[in-house]
Amino acid sequence: MKKSSETAAADRRLSTVARHLITTTTNNEEEENGSFMISSSPTAAAGQSVFSNIVGAPEDPILGVTVAYNKDPSPVKLNLGVGAYRTEEGKPLVLNVVRKAENLLVNDRTRVKEYLPIVGLADFNKLSAKLILGEDSHAIRGNLVTTVQCLSGTGSLRVGAEFLARHYYQHTIYIPNPTWGNHTKIFNLAGLTVKTYRYYDPATRGLNFQGLQEDLGSAPSGAIVLLHACAHNPTGVDPTLEQWEQIRRLIRSKSLLPFFDSAYQGFASGSLDKDAQSVRMFVGDGGECFIAQSYAKNLGLYGERVGALSIVCRAADVASRVESQLKLVIRPMYSNPPIHGASIVATILKDRNLYHEWTLELKAMADRIITMRKQLFDALSARGTPGDWSHILKQIGMFTFTGLNTKQVAFMTKEYHIYMTSDGRISMAGLSSRTVPHLADAMHAAVTTVV
Template sequence: MNKACSGQISARVVSERKEMNCGIHGVSFSSSATPSERRLSALARHLISPSESCSCSASGVSASITSSDVGSVFSHVARAPEDPILGVTVAYNKDSSPVKLNLGVGAYRTEEGKPLVLNVVRKAEQQLVNNRSRVKEYLPIVGLAEFNKLSAKLIFGVDSPCIRDNRVTTVQCLSGTGSLRVGGEFLTRHYHQRIIYIPVPTWGNHPKVFTLAGLSVKSYRYYDPITRGLDFKGLLEDLDSAPSGAIVLLHACAHNPTGVDPSIQQWEQIRQMIRSKGLLPFFDSAYQGFASGNLDKDAQSVRMFVADGGECIVAQSFAKNMGLYGERVGALSIVCKTADVAGKVESQLKLVIRPMYSNPPIHGASIVAAILRDRTLYDEWTIELKAMADRIISMRHQLFNALRDRDTPGDWSHIIKQIGMFTFTGLNVRQVSFMTREYHIYMTADGRISMAGLSSSTVSHLADAIHAAVTHVA
């Protein structure tokens, strides 16, 4: 075909296409237009370029096809409220006040109020970068084998009988939340009792995670708002009345949100009650080493339940104690009676994980494994970990002293008695709202504050706000 002929054909095709386009745009579709007519109009809008459509009627589509006509299959969806914890940061970010203070989200901050990446984490990452043999292939369904092995040793102890006898199976999960969810899904499918008891109060995500996993969520008394301490009598009474075989969620240390932990003697009584009733303990270990600054001390509650030869479940997170919040690194361990049972349990955990997220990410787990396997890095980590824990303890004492200096009404000794990242202040919803409105201090509505978000330079501002709130707001 010669160039002249080709040019004539091309011009004719373009001309016909423009006529077709203008014809489509010139049609005025009413509310009674057929679905095929509406689809044709939508298709035309995508196909026509601005230059081609400019000669068409400008009033065509814009005047006749309205959003209400087209509609959305999701138009019935209601706007969900912000997460009660993460929503605090959303509100904080919208505040332009220079004195605003975010004490809502549980993430460690430096004395300058900045996020912290541990030096040991940076060193481990550099080692990974320098290792040219590393690849980015999929991990197995259960995750990085070395990470799983080292995580189990960290929580149960190097010489733990469950590790020695191969009675524990550990799988890598998506931080603490993912570990809890996988554990809940497994129990729904393979455990005879589908009731789980959680403490009141507890982390806000716990009831949602277990309910969506298919378990029936009940509660047991834990916090006494009068003493601002442990309601130990109520705890034992509620566990004693639980049906045989029920699952019991336990915070391994640094209870969230109260910061109130049982003593070792109380833990022993809890253990005896759970074993005598045939209950199944499910530990949430989100703060190992972050509560007291000592990794072994913060794992004592878990190890007591393993030492008696019974079965238990543990969800671990490395978000707080290694500062790997965004890496989503966690592990789920299930301690069984025999190695054979543990192997079968692992096979079923794979079936839970595979359709959920297939396999976990490699980077965060590799960081943890690098730190836990190397004695030099491990020792450096424990030093940094203790420094974080000690700074939080220091913030507790500074806040307590500031309130005492102001003669703030009430007994505030619970601030220095509680442990871990959070303090359950005892402030009510109205007082919290007052502090946010008048002092630009953000916290969850239940009065929980993150001590890790406090610094020596902001303690006085918080103390002023608390003093004003309890003095002027009932």
């Protein structure tokens, strides 16, 4: 008997999860690859917890940096691990425009706290699709796109992955090497098989364009390809528009399925439209495409968990059936998404003045990050730190992929109380004019004393 797509997906997931369960190593690299540890069966000794054999899991490689930072009593400690914006004073920022939208919402006595529909807030979904695809997108005009509100970027990726595992014939997804640490886990645990394509070239600290083309060129027809829409995390290296066009042609010629992760729209260049160009190029050719959007960084709504998954189809009736199946994915996971954050976003996106104010605040954040790049570069030049640091200026978005190795990172944490991920990635958004000299001193010492 033929299995239903849901049963087949569940089977696949079980086998994928089982494969991970076999891995009981504490090796950090395995953890990065989406594996987790299992504990042996509980002994049934009287009075003992049935969970007494549970193995303590390591901290998340990114969020664990903040845990370690919080424990450090040093007054000069600096957290450059997590990708969250900080002001010049090192404080988290709530955008003015968000405060204004929240005031409007709080003072609106007609608002109630009823459940949203499974797919979320309708206005939010429409406006989010417009934001990423553009006002005049043919996909929106032709009802070719279905958008569902999800739990920020992570939730949007996961819902998209679950949908693909159930309804798409190819279960291999290619993700860039390196990529955001959570990608592998999200796709693996949804039941997809994760492979990597070459992306970063440590020798040039730039894009390995040839490697990328070779790897995608030899991917099986129909394979899913994860692309960072802009401000690639962790490398800060993006393809040029010409390179994007070549990637688009390659992907379409091999009938690969693009899945965009757009976590930094507006954060890379300061312009929402410019940062959406890669996505619009793909949607403009009439082909199909997935897009996961996050409002964590660009609206500073991190903890509100606001995001959207859009699936662009070739026909309106397909888009509508896709949406009906997305509901079946979402309902047993969390029923329906939260209302507050999406209402903030919708309030801003539908009001011309608020939207304009947002673009100014966003540009100010992006510009401050660019200033930090320049200051760090100048500080290293002033110290005569050995090496070419021009990539600090060239890389795009929130992060600099410094090229510092694990030992150098450990040295900087131990001696200078500077916290960052072990791959040498630093969040430029966590720096300020006051802290740049401390970071430059630490980098100089690391490079000159640790190999």
